[in-house]
Amino acid sequence: MFKPPHCPNRFCASESPEIAFRFCRRGSFLRKCDGRRIPRFRCLICNRGFSSQTFRGNYRWRKPILHHSLMHLLCSKVTRRQAARILGVNRKTVERRFTLLSRIAHDFHRAQLNQSRERGGIHGVFQIDELETFEHNRRIKPVTLAVTIERHSYFILGAFAGKMGSRGQLNSQYRRRKRLIEMEEGPRRSESRRVVRKSFDLLNYYLDPKASAHLQSDKKKSYPVELKKSCWGRDIQHEVTSSRDVRDYHNALFPINHTLAMMRDGLSCLVRRSWAASKKKSGLQRHCWIWIAWRNYVRGVTNRTKTTPAQALGVSLSSFQMKEIYHWRWPMRLQARHTQGVQIP
Ligand SMILES: [Zn+2]
Numbered sequence: 001m002f003k004p005p006h007c008p009n010r011f012c013a014s015e016s017p018e019i020a021f022r023f024c025r026r027g028s029f030l031r032k033c034d035g036r037r038i039p040r041f042r043c044l045i046c047n048r049g050f051s052s053q054t055f056r057g058n059y060r061w062r063k064p065i066l067h068h069s070l071m072h073l074l075c076s077k078v079t080r081r082q083a084a085r086i087l088g089v090n091r092k093t094v095e096r097r098f099t100l101l102s103r104i105a106h107d108f109h110r111a112q113l114n115q116s117r118e119r120g121g122i123h124g125v126f127q128i129d130e131l132e133t134f135e136h137n138r139r140i141k142p143v144t145l146a147v148t149i150e151r152h153s154y155f156i157l158g159a160f161a162g163k164m165g166s167r168g169q170l171n172s173q174y175r176r177r178k179r180l181i182e183m184e185e186g187p188r189r190s191e192s193r194r195v196v197r198k199s200f201d202l203l204n205y206y207l208d209p210k211a212s213a214h215l216q217s218d219k220k221k222s223y224p225v226e227l228k229k230s231c232w233g234r235d236i237q238h239e240v241t242s243s244r245d246v247r248d249y250h251n252a253l254f255p256i257n258h259t260l261a262m263m264r265d266g267l268s269c270l271v272r273r274s275w276a277a278s279k280k281k282s283g284l285q286r287h288c289w290i291w292i293a294w295r296n297y298v299r300g301v302t303n304r305t306k307t308t309p310a311q312a313l314g315v316s317l318s319s320f321q322m323k324e325i326y327h328w329r330w331p332m333r334l335q336a337r338h339t340q341g342v343q344i345p
Pocket residue numbers: 007008009012013014043044045046047048
C-alpha cells in the first residue's frame with residue numbers, strides 16, 4: 001500500500017520540520033497507459049490533491065515507457081538526435097526528457113551520497129583528472145571536464161564541466177569567428193580552477209570527517225593548491241604521477257585513465273573526431289549525470305562482477321536497475337524525509 005512520504009507541493013507548510021505532514025485518502029482513478037487503479041490523496045495542511053503517480057519520475061508523460069529506452073541509449077554512445085530517430089519521436093520530446101532524467105539522475109546520486117554521509121561518510125584513495133572536449137568549435141570553445149573517482153571501487157564522485165580559453169595560433173578565419181563570439185558572449189576565461197575546486201569541495205563534504213584526504217593525480221599545479229583550500233584542517237596525502245609515464249595497467253593512475261576512456265566510449269558527446277560533440281557545456285554536464293548514475297549504481301565494477309562501484313565503496317547497500325534510478329521524481333526530497341525518520345515506500 002502506497003503511503004505518501006511528503007506533500008508534493010514544494011510551498012506546503014509541512015515542508016518545514018516543525019509541521020508534520022498529514023493526508024487523507026480521496027478516491028482513485030484508472031491510469032490510462034496500463035489501466036491500473038491509482039489512489040488519490042489530499043494534503044490536510046495545504047489542502048492540495050495528488051496521487052501516488054505524482055511522485056513517479058514518469059508523472060504526466062504520455063509514453064512513460066520511453067524513459068527506459070532513452071536512459072539506455074544515452075549510456076550507449078547514442079546521440080540525442082539519433083535516439084529520437086530510433087524511438088520514432090520528436091527531437092524536442094527527447095530533449096525535454098533528457099533534461100528531466102538528468103536532474104533525477106543527479107538527485108539520485110546526491111541522495112545516495114547524503115545517505116552514506118549520515119552513515120559516517122566515504123573513505124578511500126581518490127584520483128582526479130581533467131578530460132578535454134569542446135562546445136561547438138574545438139579551437140575556439142574548448143571545455144574541460146574534471147572527474148573525481150575512488151581508486152579501488154571506480155566510484156565516480158563527480159564530473160564538472162567548465163569553459164577553457166580559446167587556443168593560441170588561430171588563423172585569420174578563426175580569429176574573426178572568435179571576435180564575433182566574444183562580442184556576443186564576452187571574453188572566454190578558463191574555469192578549470194573553479195571546476196577542480198568544486199570537485200575537491202565535493203570530496204571534502206562526503207569524506208569521513210576523521211579520514212585523511214588521500215589524492216592521486218598528475219603533476220598539474222592547481223591540484224595541490226585547491227586541495228589544500230578545500231580540505232583545510234584535514235590530513236592531506238597527495239601523490240603525483242607524471243602524465244608522460246606509460247599509461248598501462250601498472251600506472252598508478254590507471255583507474256582514472258580507464259574511467260575517462262569509458263566515458264569517451266559511453267557518452268556520445270565525448271567520442272573523439274565525431275559530429276556528436278556537445279553544442280553547449282550544459283548539455284555535456286547533463287549527459288554526464290545520466291552516465292554517472294548508470295556507471296555507479298547499475299553497471300558492475302567489471303564485466304564479470306555484479307558488485308557496483310557504489311556497493312564496493314559502501315555508498316549504497318544494493319545494486320540498482322536502470323528503472324529504479326528514475327522511479328521517483330524527487331529523490332532528494334525522499335532522502336531528506338528519510339533523514340527525519342519517515343518510512344520510504
Ligand atoms: Zn501540502
